[in-house]
Amino acid sequence: MPEQPYHTREEFNYVGKAGLKRKDGLEKAAGTALFTRDVYLPGMLIAKTFESPYAHAKIVSMDTSKAEAYPGVHAVLRYDDPELAYEFEYPSWGWSAQYQHPLNQIAHWAGCPMGFAIAAVDEQTVDEAMKLVEIEWEILPFELDYEQSAKDDVILEAHRDIDTNIRSAEGVIEHELGDVEKGMQEADNIVKFTYIDEEDTWGGVEALSCIAVWRGDHLDIWVHNQTPNPAQMRLAGYHQWVPVGYFVRVAPPVNQYTLANKIHVHSLYQGAQFGGPNWNTWYCNYPLTAAWLAKRAQKPVKHILDRSHFENRGYDEAVHYMEVGFKNDGTITALKSLDYGSTIDFPFKVGKGTGVPNYYDTVIVPYVNKGPKSCYRHGMKECGGLNLPYSIVAGELGMPMTEVALKNDGCYGNSMEWINENVKAQYGWTRDSLKEVIEAGKEAIGWDEKWHLPGEKKLDNGRYHGIGLAFSHNWEVDPNTYFQPNQACVAIQRTEGSVKLIARHSDGGWTGETSYCQIVADELGAKYDDVEIRPFDDVKFELKQGMGSCGLICSSVFLVEAARNCKKKLLEICTEPTGPGGRQIFPGLTPDDLEVKDSVVFEKANPDNKKTFYEVCQADWQFHDPAIGWAANRRHGMEIWNLLRQATFMEVEVDTETGEVIIKKVVNVNDVGKCVTPESVKGQQYGGSYMGIGNSRNEEVLYDTQTGFQINDNLIDYKWFSFNDIEGPMEQIIIETGMGYGAYGMSGCSEVVGALMATSTSDAIFNATGKRVTHFPTTPDRVLKALGKI
Amino acid sequence: MPHERNKDPKNISRRQFLRDAGIVVGGTAVGSAFILTACGEEKEITKTVTKTDTVTTTAPGTTVTQTATETATKYVCPVCNEEFDSLDELKNHFESEHPDDKEIKDELDRVVTYTVNGHQYVLQVDPQETLHDVLREKCGYLSLKDMCTGWGACGSCTVIVEGKPILGCMALAREFDGANMETSEGLAQKKHPLIDTYVKHYTMQCGYCTPGFIVTSKALLDMNPNPTVEDIRDKLAGNLCRCGTYPQHIPAVQEAAEILQQGGE
Structure with missing residues (x-):
C-alpha cells in the first residue's frame, strides 16, 4: 500500500470515539x-472609539480639549497623534482602504470607528466626553452598490489617487481554465442567468x-480574536509576509523597543x-488602540464595541452575470461569469470541485461605502457559482440534479476517470466520494420516491412540494504549506505523569x-482523561489559527508528530542506562521492545512488566531528560487535490400565495x-x-439609501x-473515505454545510414551483416575484 | 467598578448627579456590614447577629453540653439605630418615623436585597441599572451574557427570578428587591442534571449562549417536568445560538427530565 500524504494509524482508542467527556463542557x-x-x-478604564455619523466624510479639524x-477621562487618542503616524495596508475583500489607520481621518462607511478614542472611568463618562469633541466635517458623496461604483464617474475619496473606484490591490481579476469560447461552441445549449447575493x-x-x-515594558493583552498571533505581530510591528498579501506594510511597534x-x-x-472577521483590520486595530490608551493612562484599559455583530459583514455580496454551455446529456462544456462584488474568491469551487473543462471568470472588486467584509463559516457565493449552473442544466434537461452532479464530477477540469488514474492511484485510494455522498443522501431523504418534475406536486395543504440538492468539494487547506508558523509541544509532567499539550x-x-x-x-498511548490543554495563555507555541478554516486539519499534523516525538523520548528514557550505576528503568530492553497504552509503558513480550507514566517519571528522574516532544508545520510543496465531496439534500414546501418556504427535512452528508x-x-x-x-432565507443588511446607515443593526430587526x-x-x-490532507486523511466540514444551504433551498424551490429564485436571501417577496405574482 | 467623583457642581451630568446623591457601594454578601453614606456621614445599616443557645444535659456520671449557633442579619436605622429583621421593615419604619430625612430615604430606597443561588446580597443600585449589570458587575455572576447588547433579543442574560425566567437586560435592578434568583453557576453548584446532560450531549459550541439556555431549560423543567419535543422547542425559541446547536438541546433537556423524575438531582 503506498503511503498516504499524511500520518496513518491502524487502531484508535479515542479518535473517532463518541461519548468522551468534552474538555470544555463543564465550565461552559x-x-x-x-x-x-x-x-x-x-x-480598569473603559474605552471606545468614535463612530462616524456619515457614510463618507473627512475630518477637517477636530477639537478634543473639552473631552480631555x-x-x-484618563486618555484621548487622536488620528493625528504621533503614535499613529503610520498607515497600514490590509488588502482583502472590499474593505482594505477603509482601515488603513486605527483611527482614520476619513469615514468610509456609516458607523465606521475613526477619528479618536477615549478611555475613562466608565462607559457613561466615555459617552459624555465623546459629545464634547467638536469636529468640522467635509461631507463626501457615497456609493453602496458595487456594480454602480465600478461604473461611477464620482471617484470615492480613498481611491482618488488612482482615478477609479475599482480596488487597486485585486481590482479586476480574470480566472481562466481551458478555452471557454470553444467550450461554448461545443455546447448544444447555452443559458444565461443572473445570480445575486445580498449582504x-x-x-x-x-x-x-x-x-x-x-x-514595565511588557504588555499583557486579552483579545476577542481567533487569531491572536497576527494581533501580536501587529502590535510588535513586525513585518510579516504572507502569500495573500496582507500585512504587507507594517506599523511601528507599540513601543519602538518592544519585541513580540x-x-x-x-x-x-x-x-x-x-474565521474571517478575526483578521479583519478592526480586530488588529483595536488592540493597538487599547494598548496606546493603556500606555498613556498607565492603567488597564478595556476597549469595547457594542454593535460589533454588524461590524463585519459577509464577503458573499455580489452580482454575477453567468452563462453555462452544456450538451443534451448533461455534460457541462463551458462556464462563464462576470462578477461585481467584494471578493475575488468566486470561481474557486468550480475549479476545485468539478470536471468542467472550460471556464472564464472576470471578477471586478470596486470600492463602496460599506463596512468591512470577510468570510465566516460560509462560502455561499462560490457554492452558488457551482450549484446554480448545475441546477439550471438539470432543470433545462428535466434531469435530477444528482445525475448532473455525478456526470460533471472531477477536479481542476479533469474528469474523475483521469483523477482515479493519475491522483488516487498513487495513494491507493479507490473510493468515489461524490457517488457515496449522493447515494447516502438520496436514501436518507427518499430522493427516488420524492423527486418529480418541477412544479408537478401540489399537496393537500395547497403548498407545492420540492426537493433539492447542492454539493461541494471539501474545504481543504494543505497543513504543511499554511502561512502561519504553528507548533505544539506534548509533555509528560514529571510530578504526576499526566500529559500536557x-x-x-x-x-x-x-x-x-x-x-x-x-x-x-x-499517539502517545495515554489515557484521554490524563491529557489536558489549557490554551488561553501565550506560551509562544501556536496551534493553527491563521484564518479559521480547517483548524483541526492543519493542527492535527503537527499534533501527531509532537505526540510521536514525546513517545519516542519516553521510550528512550525507559531504556537508556542513565540511572545511578547505569541503571535502566526497563533493564535490558530497547525502545522497540516496549509499547504504551492507557498511560502505562509495558514490555510487548511480557505485558506484566510495566510501569505507569508516574512510575517512569519518578524513577531516577534526576538523571533523565523530561519526556517532551514538539513539532511544527513546514512546507513540502505537495500538490493538493480536493477529492472529498459533501452535500445537502433539502425538502421544502412552498406556499405560492405567500411566498413562504417551509423547510421539511434537511440531510447533510459530509x-x-x-x-x-x-x-x-x-x-x-x-x-x-x-x-x-x-x-440564505432571512439575513440581509438593509440600508437607508439617503444616509448610508444600516437600518437593521440589532438582533430584533436582523433575525437569525x-x-x-x-x-x-x-x-x-458522516462518511470517512480518508482522502483528506489532515492527519489520518481528515478534512473539514462546517463551512461547507453552511455554504450549501442557499443553493440546495433554491434547487428545491425550483423543483416545487418550476420557477427559479437566484436572488438571495430567498425572502417571500423574491419567491413571489419569481412566481410572477408581484 | 470604581468611579471618580466630579466635584464641580456646575459641570455635572444627570448620571453623575444621580450617582453623587450618595456614594455607590458595591454589593456585599451578608456577613459584612453594608455602609450607607448620606449627608456626609457613613452609617452601617446591616449587622450580623449571632445567637448561641447552650443546652446542658446531665445524666448519671456524665454532663453533656450542646451549643447551637445561629446567625441573622439585622437592618439598622441610620437615624435612631433601631434594629429590624428585614430591609422592608427598616424602609417602612424610616418612612413613618423619619419622613423629613429625604436624602437618607432616597439612599435607602436604592438599597435592595437579593438572594442569588442561596447567597444573600445587600446592594445599592442606580435607577437605570439593569439586573444583568448588577448581577454581573456587582455580584460577579458572569454567566449572564450580553449577546444582543441590551435589546432583549437573545436570551443570553436569562436569570430565574422567583421561579420564572426573565431577561436580565430588560429588567431594572431596583424592581427585584427581596427576590430569590438562580443562575447557571448555582445550578452547577447544586449539581442540577442539566449541567451534566448538556456536557454529555455536546450541547454547546462556543458556549456563550449556553448558560442562558440552561437556565431557561431549568425553568421549563420546574414548570413542566415531562416536556415534549414541541414544549422544549417552544420554550427555548427565545434563546439565540449563532453556532446553531438547537437540535442538540432536545436530548439534553429530555435526559435531565428523566433523571429528575427518577429522583436524581
Missing part, C-alpha cells in the same frame, strides 16, 4: 468559562472587546468566532480541545475523511445548517434563525 455549561468580555481588572479635561453579517455573539495593561516576546496575548474562550489555541467552539487531546492520547469527535462533527452539521439557512425556524427533522451523515 456552568457559565464559568471566561470570555474576553468577562475580564475585569482592578482600576472632562472629569473621569449579510457575521454576527459573532460576544460583543467585541480588548483589554490591555502594561507592566514582550507582548503577551491571552486568547480566552471566543463567543462565536467563525502546550500551545496557545483560540477556541472556535468546535471542541478543538477535545479533539486535540484525543489525537495526543492515541465526507470528512476521518472523523475525530463525532459529536463535534454533528454539531458542525447542525450549526452550519441553521446559520446557512438563516443566511432560532429553534422553530426549521420545521422538519435534520439528519446528519
